[in-house]
Each structure stands twice: as structure tokens, then as C-alpha cells.
Amino acid sequence: xxxxxxxxxxxxxxxxxxxxxxxxxxxxxxxxxxxxxxxxxxxxxxxxxxxxxxxxxxxxxxxxxxxxxxxxxxxxxxxxxxxxxxxxxxxxxxxxxxxxxxxxxxxxxxxxxxxxxxxxxxxxxxxxxxxxxxxxxxxxxxxxxxxxxxxxxxxxxxxxxxxxxxxxxxxxxxxxxxxxxxxxxxxxxxxxxxxxxxxxxxxxxxxxxxxxxxxx
Numbered sequence: 083x084x085x086x087x088x089x090x091x092x093x094x095x096x097x098x099x100x101x102x103x104x105x106x107x108x109x110x111x112x113x114x115x116x117x118x119x120x121x122x123x124x125x126x127x128x129x130x131x132x133x134x135x136x137x138x139x140x141x142x143x144x145x146x147x148x149x150x151x152x153x154x155x156x157x158x159x160x161x162x163x164x165x166x167x168x169x170x171x172x173x174x175x176x177x178x179x180x181x182x183x184x185x186x187x188x189x190x191x192x193x194x195x196x197x198x199x200x201x202x203x204x205x206x207x208x209x210x211x212x213x214x215x216x217x218x219x220x221x222x223x224x225x226x227x228x229x230x231x232x233x234x235x236x237x238x239x240x241x242x243x244x245x246x247x248x249x250x251x252x253x254x255x256x257x258x259x260x261x262x263x264x265x266x267x268x269x270x271x272x273x274x275x276x277x278x279x280x281x282x283x284x285x286x287x288x289x290x291x292x293x294x295x296x297x298x
Contacts, residue, residue, distance in 0.1 A: 086132050093136055099282045100133055102142040102176065107150045108158045116148055116189065127165055134171025139283055141174045142214070146203060147195035148180040155203070159210050166213045173284050174216035174239060175207055178223045197228045201235045208236025216284045226261060226269055233273040239284065240266065 083091070106113060108123035121129075130140050142162050146155055166172045179195040195203075200223075208217045218239040219232030229240050243261050270277040279287040 085129055086136075089129070089133050089136055089138070093138060097138075099138065099173075100130075100140045102130070102140055102172075105143045105158070105162075106145040107148075107154050108161055109150065109154045112148075112150050112154055116145075123161070127161065130171065131165060131169060134165075134169035139171055139173050141176055141218075142172050143175070144177045144207075145180055146177060147199065148182075148185075148189060148192055155206075156210070159207060163211055163213060166211070170213075172214045173282075174218050175211050175214045176218040176220055176241075177203055177207055178220060179203075181223075197224075197231070200224055200228060201232055204232050204237055205235040221261065226265070230269040230273050233270065233275050239280070240270065242266075 089097075104117075104120055105123075105126055106117050106120070108126075110123065113120065113123065130142070133140055144155065144158050144162075162172065162175065179200055180189075180192065182190055182192040182194060185192075204217060204219060211217070216239050217237050218241055219229045219235075219237035221229035221240050224232060229237075233240075243263055243266055267277045281287055
């Protein structure tokens with residue numbers, strides 16, 4: 083089925099939003115080396131463009147810290163920014179650092195991105211992607227201490243408590259599988275921010291109460 087027909091069918095059956103997974107890095111030469119066989123950058127862009135034209139909302143991502151250069155990252159964010167200028171359909175940007183331990187042999191041995199690099203990347207994303215409302219410091223990738231620090235680097239969302247996560251841990255991540263609501267609230271408050279629950283559209287659902295802590 084054509085992309086538009088497929089998305090229209092899914093939307094009619096109740097699909098409310100789509101994730102930005104699979105974007106990786108848009109440069110075709112890099113994609114050929116790290117994710118050969120996945121959709122092209124143009125195909126990824128067209129899916130999200132079409133979804134936005136149908137009134138849908140989505141997040142966007144970037145996988146960094148492997149064989150790409152800073153120029154590749156900027157080019158990736160440029161294409162996201164241009165699509166957001168066109169459609170306004172992205173609700174948040176979620177960058178992830180590459181996990182080398184579970185990668186194919188040819189990609190193993192690449193040093194994991196440092197906390198400094200992760201925070202710098204988030205800060206640049208917040209400055210450059212000023213037309214995307216929210217930036218997520220994904221604690222599963224960052225670890226909670228660095229995610230906590232990211233709230234001072236342009237991040238306004240840490241995702242959720244997450245009961246079970248497979249993609250990053252299959253790739254070699256050693257961060258915890260789940261955070262409690264209390265731990266998430268504590269980390270957010272210690273960073274000088276106010277924790278709150280949100281929905282998939284980043285709309286606030288509730289304010290925290292002293293007896294009922296909630297996750298960001």
C-alpha cells in the first residue's frame with residue numbers, strides 16, 4: 083500500500099502519534115555503513131511529512147557518536163528543522179548516543195560518547211531546533227545523573243519511568259531498565275525543575291503533589 087493510504091488506515095483505526103525511530107543519521111554514506119537495508123532518509127522524511135499533512139504528530143530522533151562527523155549531525159538537524167518549518171508536526175527531538183558494545187563487529191570498539199559530548203549535543207539541538215517545542219534527555223541512553231544535568235542544557239523532558247526497554251539494552255546499554263516515580267521526581271527537583279506528567283503530545287496532565295510524586 084502507498085504510504086498515505088497506510089497512514090490514513092492506521093489513523094482511522096486509532097493511531098494517534100508515531101515515533102521518530104529509524105532516523106539514525108540522514109547522510110546516505112553513513113547510513114550505508116551503520117544501517118544498510120533500513121529506509122532511506124528521504125523515505126523517513128516522507129513518512130513524517132505525510133503523517134503531519136494528515137494532522138498527525140510525531141517525534142524525531144538522531145543517532146550520534148559512531149562514525150559520523152559534527153557536519154553530519156548538523157545536516158541531520160537541518161533536514162529536521164526544514165520539515166518542521168514546512169509542517170509543524172514534530173512535538174519533540176530525542177537524540178541518542180550510539181551503543182558500541184552490541185554493534186556489528188565492524189562498529190565495535192568505538193568509544194561511547196562522553197557525558198560532555200551528550201550534553202553538548204543536546205544544547206546544540208535546543209539552540210538549532212528552536213522550532214521544535216521540546217527536547218528529551220532520554221535517561222535510558224544518558225543514565226539518570228546525566229539526564230538530570232541535561233535539564234540545565236536545554237532539555238525539558240526526561241521521557242518516563244519505563245517498565246522495560248529492549249532496544250538500547252540489546253545494543254549493550256547498562257543503564258537501569260526502570261526508574262521509580264519517586265526517583266524521577268527527586269532527580270528533577272534536585273535539578274531545580276518542577277516534575278509533571280505528560281501525554282504523547284507533551285501536554286501536561288497533572289502537577290506534582292507532595293504525597294503523590296510523578297514522573298516527568
